Amino acid sequence: MFIEINGCKLYYEVHGQSDEKDTIFFIHGGPGLGDCRGDVTTFKHLESMYQLVFLDMRGSGRSADVPPYTHEQWVKDIDGLRDRLSIDSIILHGSSYGGFIVQEYVLKYPERTKAIILNVTAPDNQHHFEAIDNALKSEKSTICKEDLKRLFAGKVQSNHDFRTLYGAILPLYTMKNDIEAQQEKLNQIYFHYQTHNDAFHKNLETFDLKDKLNEIRVPTLVVAGKKDWIVPSKYARSIANLIHHSTYVEFENYGHSLVREVPDVYSDLLQKFLMGNLTGNLVVDIN
Template sequence: MIAEINGCKIYYEVHGNENGHPIFFIHGGPGLGDCRADVATFAPLGEHFRLVFIDMRGSGRSEEKPPYTHEQWTDDIDQLRQLLGFDKITIHGSSYGGFISLEYALKYQCHLEHAFLNVTSANNDHHYAAIENAMNSNLPGIDRDMLDRLFNGRVSSNEEFKEMYTAILPLYAAVEFDPVAAQKKLDSIHYHYATHNAAFSENLPAYDVRSRLGEIQVPVMVTGGRLDWIVPADNAEEIAAGISKSKLVIFEKNGHSLVREESAKYIALVREFINEHTGRKEELHNV
């Protein structure tokens, strides 16, 4: 479906139980990601919950219409919440989607029931570790100049954006890299390099909500992958330590793609966390 949200045509899908509590899923990778993978992964939750999936402004099948800012993306989510008639929602954000979910929790907490923050961070310091981890991988096609341009939002075209993502894609697989599936994914992506550039050059340098984590009073489950090359698990630990009603789950054998690699376990955790409605802090390891 397409809705005009704050002057921009936004693509979204609604699935699942019409009477269920709504969960909004926020994808990562501005200009690269979209909601398709989440639609496939989280379908089992539809038995009991109302599932709302969004292609964020400037990504996927949504319109390319600036501004591409954390504030605008956050406001777009809340405008869609209002359009769909929900008072309170649960939000789920992975990677960059976790940045936006944190911003949503801080601005619109009165409309939030729970939050799920997966393989994400409360600031941009992981940026530097990611570049070093990529360099140390010795994968073909990766060099420091390419990484610097990618991580600092200086991509010159959609074609170059695809070349860069092709080079780093093997880093996302902690279990086993499937080149055939990877190529299929690369060819299916809607590339929006200008959105990526705005996110990485204009938004991330100033992104740091660590000092405000204590303002979040809703129950939050924070997950990380011990083998994550781009947002290391210590970022999840830091977020959980700063939120009073948090539950930290570290997947010891997975990296940035833990939701896809361990979908059954992850979905069980989400379902359990929502059903518990707990504010108890609890840390789990070796999942």
């Protein structure tokens, strides 16, 4: 379905009825190349227990290209959709860049937030420097240093350029190097290069929430992959250390795409957390 929020036509889906159930908003990562389809596939089985809301963020997926592409605007869009759906408070799940936006949301609207789940994300932009080094050292990618820095600096020149650059680093995201699956994924992406450029060149230059995270009081689950090349697990752990009484889970043998690679295990942990049956720190050691 489409809805106009704050002057922008947004694509969204609602799975399950509210019926006094909690509502989970899923916020995807990868501004300009991510969308909600992966989360719909992974989490739609939870609709019998929760009302699920999935959306393509402004400037991503099937939603319209209407600037500004800022953290402030994306937060306003999420809250605008919450309001239009007549939901008083929500649970938010954010992966990667989506985790940045979820942190921003709960800090702006704590009274409208029941709980947050932060998956493979960070409290600031310092991980990007380490990610560039990790990519250049890896044998799974042949991208040159100049192109990689241009990608992370938000200096992509076109959607075709964006596709080429992202395709060169796509093998880094999963543990199994499945070329056919990677090509299929690449072919399905809606590329919006200007959204990416604004996110990486404008927003992330000043992104740093470390001094504010101790203000968060809602139940918080932080998940990391020990083999994550782009957001190493130490950054997620720093979030958990800064948010009082948060729960931290680290997947020993997985990286940035752990949600897609072990969806059943992840969903089980998510449900246990939301039911209050998961606390403290946990290491998940599966292959």
